[in-house]
Amino acid sequence: MSRAGRSLAVRGAWAGVNCNAVCGDHPAPHGAVGDPGAVDPTTRPLIRATDPTTRPLIRATGPRRAGVDLAAADAADVDFVRMILARDTATPQSCRKGTKMDRSAPPSHDLLEIAVEVAREAAATAHRMRAEGVSTVATKSTVTDVVTAADRAVERQVVDALRRARPADAVLGEEYGPGGGGPAGPGGVRWIVDPIDGTVNYLYGLPYCAVSLAAEVDGEVVAGVVRNVVTGEEWTATAGGGAHRAGTRLRCSTETDLGQALVATGFGYDPARRAHQARVVAELIPHVRDIRRMGAASLDLCLAAEGRLDAYYEKGLAAWDLAAGGLIATEAGLRVAGLRGRPAGPDLVVAAPPALFEPLHAHLADLDADGGP
């Protein structure tokens, strides 16, 4: 059986693992929601509609609107897209009350509170679907770039939940693209979601995959949460409010010697890009303690935020890979940027403590890490 057609039948690794039971890592996020242990989200029925594991996935071909292939979508997909598009014409709550429309964004800790609640339920769904066995996968950009039924179901759930909580906001998701255009005018909020970061790990039953959800106001990420679907570890941050896990404020590594630094990276799905990335990593590895490629960019950034990795870099990240983890890393003291004064983005993301940034940057610039395909 091909990898893309691989069955996600239940395997020992984390089938039936209840993150609430195994990690003991569930305090309220800083200034956010209450004890999630009160209700075990892994046992709650979160998707009441048709079980998406029994429906075939749609392929990304044909005319697209709002990031979704309407021509190929089945009825439930089309309903979902219509719902997203209807957001363009949705009446904001403030207007319904007959008051002047208020476009000012709420405080970032309020956005974080929503993000955490939504991400926890989303992670519970991903966990449940994996334990039940997800049998349907399709491919996206290349044959190794897979999407499972869970990626789509989780993103739908997140969009639904955000729509209930904040109907006027925009959403950008990895699987369904932009929902309802962009936030209209100053103070507009856009949510950025990767329903499952580390999809290949999810496919193989490896416990390194996460839900990543961030809130952006006027183009700046102000709140973010990354939650490991398997272990329940959860990282949060607000702009200017610090990064936290398990109630502890996070600080990045204090390592100052690149030669002693454990550096994570990742590879894209395009073979030509991978060849370039492999050349870069081959030249870099003699200059660092070691390299890690664990398979979920958002989690790599979170581990760097708490010094479990010293630094991280990668070419080709999308907004949903970077948004929440990038804020968490920044708030933990890492410098998060591109090469040669550019901001972090698709060309390259370098996240390193201040003392390591320049030497790592120098190697990556020499190696043309942001070049190539």
Ligand code: IPD
């Ligand atoms: C991928 C993971 C991986 C990174 C890739 C990403 P996905 O996201 O974060 O670690 O190297 O660049 O595309 O496809 O699992 O959501």
Ligand code: CA
């Ligand atoms: Ca993903």
